[in-house]
Amino acid sequence: MQEFKNFLSEEDGMGVVEVILIIVILISLALIFKEQITELVEKILQKITKQAGKVYK
Numbered sequence: 001m002q003e004f005k006n007f008l009s010e011e012d013g014m015g016v017v018e019v020i021l022i023i024v025i026l027i028s029l030a031l032i033f034k035e036q037i038t039e040l041v042e043k044i045l046q047k048i049t050k051q052a053g054k055v056y057k
Helices: 002-009 016-032 034-056
Strands: none
Touching: 016 034
16 A cells, blocks of 8 residues: 555656647747748658659659
């Protein structure tokens, strides 16, 4: 029983607050660099489309 109480009071690992902060930071970075990310993804998809045409020919 004492081991179970120790397990419940253990504070190792990430807490909810830390996870929420990481999510907020990632979302804000995505919003800040939205245009650059969009351009990068479009260029990558264009290259994939061009090279996929070579495979089918």
